[in-house]
Amino acid sequence: MGFSMRLSLVLPLLVAGCTAARPPVVAPSPGSPAPAAPPITFIDDDYPRAVALAKATGKPLFVDAWAPWCHTCLSLRSYVFTDERMHAVESRFVWLAIDTEKPENAAFVARYPMQSWPTLWVVEPQTERPVLRWLGSATVPELLSLLEDAASGAAGGTEDGEATAALVRAERASAGGRSDEAIREYRAALVSAPPRWTRRGRTDEALVSELWATKDDAACAALADAEMAKIPPGTSLANVGLVGLQCARRAPMGSAARALAPRLARAVEQIALDPSVPLLDDDRSGLFEEAVDDRIADGDPAGARSLATSWATMLEARAAAAPSPTAREVFDAHRVLAYVALGDPARALPMLAQSEKDSPGDSNPPARVARIDLELHRHDEALAAVGRALAKGYGPRKLKLYLLELDILKAKGDSVAWRRALDDATAYAQQLPEAERPAFATGELEKRRASGGP
Numbered sequence: 001m002g003f004s005m006r007l008s009l010v011l012p013l014l015v016a017g018c019t020a021a022r023p024p025v026v027a028p029s030p031g032s033p034a035p036a037a038p039p040i041t042f043i044d045d046d047y048p049r050a051v052a053l054a055k056a057t058g059k060p061l062f063v064d065a066w067a068p069w070c071h072t073c074l075s076l077r078s079y080v081f082t083d084e085r086m087h088a089v090e091s092r093f094v095w096l097a098i099d100t101e102k103p104e105n106a107a108f109v110a111r112y113p114m115q116s117w118p119t120l121w122v123v124e125p126q127t128e129r130p131v132l133r134w135l136g137s138a139t140v141p142e143l144l145s146l147l148e149d150a151a152s153g154a155a156g157g158t159e160d161g162e163a164t165a166a167l168v169r170a171e172r173a174s175a176g177g178r179s180d181e182a183i184r185e186y187r188a189a190l191v192s193a194p195p196r197w198t199r200r201g202r203t204d205e206a207l208v209s210e211l212w213a214t215k216d217d218a219a220c221a222a223l224a225d226a227e228m229a230k231i232p233p234g235t236s237l238a239n240v241g242l243v244g245l246q247c248a249r250r251a252p253m254g255s256a257a258r259a260l261a262p263r264l265a266r267a268v269e270q271i272a273l274d275p276s277v278p279l280l281d282d283d284r285s286g287l288f289e290e291a292v293d294d295r296i297a298d299g300d301p302a303g304a305r306s307l308a309t310s311w312a313t314m315l316e317a318r319a320a321a322a323p324s325p326t327a328r329e330v331f332d333a334h335r336v337l338a339y340v341a342l343g344d345p346a347r348a349l350p351m352l353a354q355s356e357k358d359s360p361g362d363s364n365p366p367a368r369v370a371r372i373d374l375e376l377h378r379h380d381e382a383l384a385a386v387g388r389a390l391a392k393g394y395g396p397r398k399l400k401l402y403l404l405e406l407d408i409l410k411a412k413g414d415s416v417a418w419r420r421a422l423d424d425a426t427a428y429a430q431q432l433p434e435a436e437r438p439a440f441a442t443g444e445l446e447k448r449r450a451s452g453g454p
Contacts, residue, residue, distance in 0.1 A: 039082040040090050042097040047108045050096035054125035060151060062093040063112070063121040067100050069364060069397045070117040071333045072137050075282035078327040083140045092151040101395025106433030113177070115213055121175070122150040130175035135209055137280055138235050146202065163193040167203055174210060183210050201236030208243045220247035221257040221264070228267060233277040238287055241268045245290065265294040273310065281318045285311065285334040292341050308341035325358035336368055345372045363392040363401065370404055379412040399429055399441035406448055415454045422448055
């Protein structure tokens with residue numbers, strides 16, 4: 001799931017008394033899927049066509065709302081949707097992929113607001129009401145279970161019917177943006193759940209995400225701390241720990257929630273280091289990022305470096321085994337962050353040069369090169385790289401490329417070019433559809449203008 005982290009602030013366009021960490025782990029990942037098969041056929045960027053087909057066939061509409069800068073989105077597209085096991089549910093849905101950066105998809109984004117990327121939706125075609133909204137990723141078995149429930153209406157048996165019915169109500173309330181109702185129903189599902197309920201992890205993950213979004217940090221951290229021991233190994237366990245830790249860190253100093261942070265941090269670290277936990281490699285990498293952040297915050301540079309070494313080693317092994325350049329590039333963003341944590345960001349430059357060659361239309365590789373060059377004070381090289389990224393960028397993300405260009409020009413001390421770039425960025429922001437005009441980026445542009453430049 002996409003939550004901001006301190007390491008990500010070092011390279012913001014790339015995403016984001018303690019003992020030392022274990023040695024590097026390079027074992028086969030149980031979360032890695034079977035070899036890629038011919039993928040499910042998605043309708044690309046055409047909601048009206050997809051919903052018309054869903055109405056005509058009486059099938060629910062599955063929507064992958066993604067963005068080209070989102071490595072978790074790319075992980076799903078490269079390692080989950082291509083998996084031959086997904087064909088078990090292919091005929092039960094109409095499949096739609098929406099690039100949320102494209103202006104032509106602004107109406108979809110306005111109708112189905114996004115909190116994080118990716119967001120997976122299931123939409124009832126006759127009413128066009130969402131019945132499921134899933135934030136983040138899942139392994140193939142986890143997604144199949146989720147979609148089987150969505151397609152069948154999740155009718156539970158006699159043993160777990162009450163819990164499952166509450167879960168279905170909660171998911172529909174969450175999909176409709178009714179957070180208070182969703183939280184009540186998720187809690188009701190947990191209270192009525194039988195022992196070893198197979199949907200417990202999914203319920204905990206959704207509930208902790210709602211609590212995070214509503215900034216109920218005390219309840220969020222407490223839920224994670226209480227429930228992790230009840231969740232089987234997998235993505236839900238990892239995300240409950242990760243989001244609970246984010247809430248604990250956000251809680252006031254001295255609060256009971258803040259006091260849970262060290263325990264949750266160690267739990268997240270152990271999941272990252274345990275190759276037997278079935279996770280997508282991209283999700284495991286996110287846990288490593290958080291664990292390294294926490295070691296740094298705790299003043300444990302040796303532990304952070306040991307973890308970062310394990311992290312980089314794991315990512316390099318996964319990238320080397322990737323079945324295609326696109327699948328390999330899934331790991332670029334986190335490899336850069338791991339190299340930053342090791343104090344060697346330049347180590348990423350050959351990798352990024354290869355990615356830029358393999359994917360000439362992608363703005364991500366040159367954007368990452370530009371950020372690294374800026375950190376290395378190579379301003380002319382950084383400007384050349386961000387220029388290549390801007391030429392390929394589009395949508396809301398392009399505003400962040402403009403912000404990067406402004407940072408480079410400020411560091412270089414070129415006030416004339418800085419003002420010209422600010423005017424270009426402002427004009428570009430004004431032409432974006434309102435639903436795709438990020439408040440953060442436009443606010444940053446206003447701050448830069450008020451600052452007066454270099």
